[in-house]
Amino acid sequence: MRRQTRNFHLGSKGIGSAHPVTIQSMCNTRTADIDRTVAQISRLAQCGCDIIRLSADSAADSAALKTICAASPIPVIADIQFSGESALGAIESGCAGIRVNPGIIHDPGLLERIARAAVLNGCVIRVGANAGSLKLHQLEKLLASGMEKSEALAQLLCDAVSEQCRLLEKFGVEKIKVAVKSSDIAVTLKAYRRFAGMSDLPLHLGLTEAGTPEKGILRSAVAIGSLLTDGIGDTVRVSLTAEPEAEIAAAKKILDACGLSGNAVEVISCPTCGRTEIDLISLAQKVENLIATLQNSGKVIRWRKVAVMGCPVNGPGEARNADIGIAGSRNGQLIIFQKGEVTGAYPESEGFEVFAALLQE
Numbered sequence: 216m217r218r219q220t221r222n223f224h225l226g227s228k229g230i231g232s233a234h235p236v237t238i239q240s241m242c243n244t245r246t247a248d249i250d251r252t253v254a255q256i257s258r259l260a261q262c263g264c265d266i267i268r269l270s271a272d273s274a275a276d277s278a279a280l281k282t283i284c285a286a287s288p289i290p291v292i293a294d295i296q297f298s299g300e301s302a303l304g305a306i307e308s309g310c311a312g313i314r315v316n317p318g319i320i321h322d323p324g325l326l327e328r329i330a331r332a333a334v335l336n337g338c339v340i341r342v343g344a345n346a347g348s349l350k351l352h353q354l355e356k357l358l359a360s361g362m363e364k365s366e367a368l369a370q371l372l373c374d375a376v377s378e379q380c381r382l383l384e385k386f387g388v389e390k391i392k393v394a395v396k397s398s399d400i401a402v403t404l405k406a407y408r409r410f411a412g413m414s415d416l417p418l419h420l421g422l423t424e425a426g427t428p429e430k431g432i433l434r435s436a437v438a439i440g441s442l443l444t445d446g447i448g449d450t451v452r453v454s455l456t457a458e459p460e461a462e463i464a465a466a467k468k469i470l471d472a473c474g475l476s477g478n479a480v481e482v483i484s485c486p487t488c489g490r491t492e493i494d495l496i497s498l499a500q501k502v503e504n505l506i507a508t509l510q511n512s513g514k515v516i517r518w519r520k521v522a523v524m525g526c527p528v529n530g531p532g533e534a535r536n537a538d539i540g541i542a543g544s545r546n547g548q549l550i551i552f553q554k555g556e557v558t559g560a561y562p563e564s565e566g567f568e569v570f571a572a573l574l575q576e
Contacts, residue, residue: 435469
């Protein structure tokens with residue numbers, strides 16, 4: 216069950232527990248390069264990106280935002296890291312949201328100006344803290360008191376965003392979402408779970424600086440997936456040292472695995488063993504590829520759980536809870552079953568085509 220949060224819209228996208236979990240990424244183009252940035256946003260939107268974030272670190276970046284926001288097919292968030300004044304320009308340029316780090320805006324007067332502008336323009340503010348921006352003397356104080364390091368970091372992350380959220384709400388901002396990221400999985404989990412119990416604000420999930428795809432996807436799946444299965448999380452970004460298209464693909468797979476994708480199909484397949492009499496590895500890959508192709512073409516698959524099994528012991532036996540499945544049999548045939556009941560047996564050369572037709576019904 217999703218953690219219940221306040222709900223609002225970031226541009227055209229609903230944020231909060233009443234809406235689907237959305238996928239975010241960040242352009243790696245120079246924001247001032249309008250043509251390349253808009254082209255990349257369009258590609259990412261086609262891949263399944265719901266919300267895009269852009270760096271806004273210079274006057275040239277700020278000047279480009281108005282044109283980019285008008286051309287973007289998905290809501291744009293401006294990422295503010297060095298100058299609070301840039302946040303005002305981003306809001307006035309039509310950005311649906313801004314991301315601010317509690318560590319960069321120390322002037323209450325400037326924060327109030329940003330808050331008033333956000334309310335006036337319907338702009339969402341994401342208060343995003345990460346472990347790298349925390350004050351070391353505060354950490355040392357907690358460690359000296361005997362607190363375990365990951366607990367101390369989690370507390371400081373929550374304290375940092377809580378204070379800024381309190382000030383923003385004081386100035387009238389209601390459309391706030393929060394991120395408390397770390398590159399450490401344990402710190403990330405503790406911080407998000409801690410904040411989830413403190414507030415009704417929507418949460419943007421991510422494991423910051425997760426790494427290259429090979430390891431970063433796995434680490435992100437552990438962190439983001441654990442929180443999603445707790446019911447925590449309203450938007451996600453898989454932060455990879457890769458092109459942003461890889462982030463979208465990984466995020467979609469994590470949402471699918473957690474049963475949070477609108478067209479999620481769970482494919483289960485058994486490990487190979489001495490009883491396997493078919494090329495199970497190739498068959499499982501063909502089934503996954505077919506489902507991905509159908510989904511990418513916009514088709515809705517009515518089967519929620521699909522099984523690919525190597526022998527009758529696992530299918531339809533252990534896979535009897537699958538909506539539909541295909542399995543090898545002792546005589547070299549492929550059997551097809553639905554809800555544990557065999558519906559047909561076919562030569563291996565024909566079985567996949569029959570199964571594929573059923574998947575597309």
